[in-house]
Amino acid sequence: xxxxxxxxxxxxxxxLSCFSQEGIAVYSDYLSDNYYLIHPSMAGxxxxxxxxxxxxxxxxxxxxxxxxxxxxxNARFNERSAGGIIVYNDRNGxxxxxxxxxxxxxxxxxxxxxxxxNQLSFGINAxxxxxHLDETTFLESGIADxxxxxxxxxxxxxxxxxxASYNFLDMYAHFTVKNALDTKRNLYTDFESGNLRKYILxxxxxxxxxxxxxxxxxxxxxxxxxxKEKTIxxxxxxYRNFSEGMVWGGLSYRRGLxxxxxxxxxxxxxxxxxxxxxxxxxxxxMFAYTYSAVAGNxxxxxxxxxxxTLGINLSCRKERYDxxxxxxx
Numbered sequence: 282x283x284x285x286x287x288x289x290x291x292x293x294x295x296x297l298s299c300f301s302q303e304g305i306a307v308y309s310d311y312l313s314d315n316y317y318l319i320h321p322s323m324a325g326x327x328x329x330x331x332x333x334x335x336x337x338x339x340x341x342x343x344x345x346x347x348x349x350x351x352x353x354x355n356a357r358f359n360e361r362s363a364g365g366i367i368v369y370n371d372r373n374g375x376x377x378x379x380x381x382x383x384x385x386x387x388x389x390x391x392x393x394x395x396x397x398x399n400q401l402s403f404g405i406n407a408x409x410x411x412x413h414l415d416e417t418t419f420l421e422s423g424i425a426d427x428x429x430x431x432x433x434x435x436x437x438x439x440x441x442x443x444x445a446s447y448n449f450l451d452m453y454a455h456f457t458v459k460n461a462l463d464t465k466r467n468l469y470t471d472f473e474s475g476n477l478r479k480y481i482l483x484x485x486x487x488x489x490x491x492x493x494x495x496x497x498x499x500x501x502x503x504x505x506x507x508x509k510e511k512t513i514x515x516x517x518x519x520y521r522n523f524s525e526g527m528v529w530g531g532l533s534y535r536r537g538l539x540x541x542x543x544x545x546x547x548x549x550x551x552x553x554x555x556x557x558x559x560x561x562x563x564x565x566x567m568f569a570y571t572y573s574a575v576a577g578n579x580x581x582x583x584x585x586x587x588x589x590t591l592g593i594n595l596s597c598r599k600e601r602y603d604x605x606x607x608x609x610x
Contacts, residue, residue, distance in 0.1 A: 329594035345372075381408065451488065479506070512538060566592065
């Protein structure tokens with residue numbers, strides 16, 4: 282039993298090491314008024330240009346625990362064209378990566394006026410990632426290994442994300458293909474797969490009274506092509522408007538649709554975590570905080586995941602869309 286569990290943990294962390302380096306990992310930060318971070322077609326889709334800074338820490342209290350910082354800016358250039366940029370720094374133990382994404386988005390408005398929202402959008406990211414693996418302490422035991430060089434290994438790669446969004450009044454839907462190209466990195470071994478493609482489908486609907494509380498149920502589905510991993514997010518947010526802005530909060534539940542068994546007499550273990558979030562918009566500023574707690578029997582420790590998002594809205598157009606649509610209004 283114990284050897285089966287050890288093998289299971291080793292396989293789990295090997296999988297995380299190999300496939301976490303796909304660019305920016307998809308957490309729950311998109312729910313903090315930050316859909317552009319995962320869907321390039323949302324660049325410039327809103328009535329304001331947006332700057333967003335996210336700071337995320339996992340496994341609080343653990344040495345060299347995973348940490349991620351992102352800074353993004355997206356803006357509308359004219360009636361149909363928009364663009365954006367994302368820069369990020371991701372650290373996970375001995376591995377780290379830095380990267381940037383440049384975005385172009387094209388928006389097609391089907392409505393007859395500028396306040397009735399009926400918009401189809403397409404977007405593309407060109408991304409460059411530089412990965413680092415610090416092996417300087419790997420040989421301290423004195424045991425030689427032919428695949429360990431004992432220095433800092435670097436690898437860079439280039440890729441594309443492609444996406445489409447449809448915003449119609451109080452409804453929205455997004456579809457994105459991340460890492461569309463096969464890209465060899467050879468950071469760990471010469472046999473790494475170049476297939477890092479991930480498919481993301483999300484959508485939601487907003488209802489309620491603009492002068493009282495708005496409710497937004499939404500869903501997101503992810504599929505990793507090479508490993509066939511599937512996850513689903515079930516989300517519910519509530520908004521309350523006031524004279525100078527908005528207060529909002531919500532709950533997200535993520536669950537893996539696949540499972541792994543440590544032994545024959547042990548039930549399948551699935552990824553699952555719960556994320557409450559809270560935030561507010563005041564004039565042109567926004568703030569959000571999310572707290573994720575891992576559920577289930579398989580987890581590194583009881584330390585939670587904390588994330589803060591800070592934002593500024595700039596160059597807002599005077600006329601707002603006539604809809605219940607906080608993400609674009």
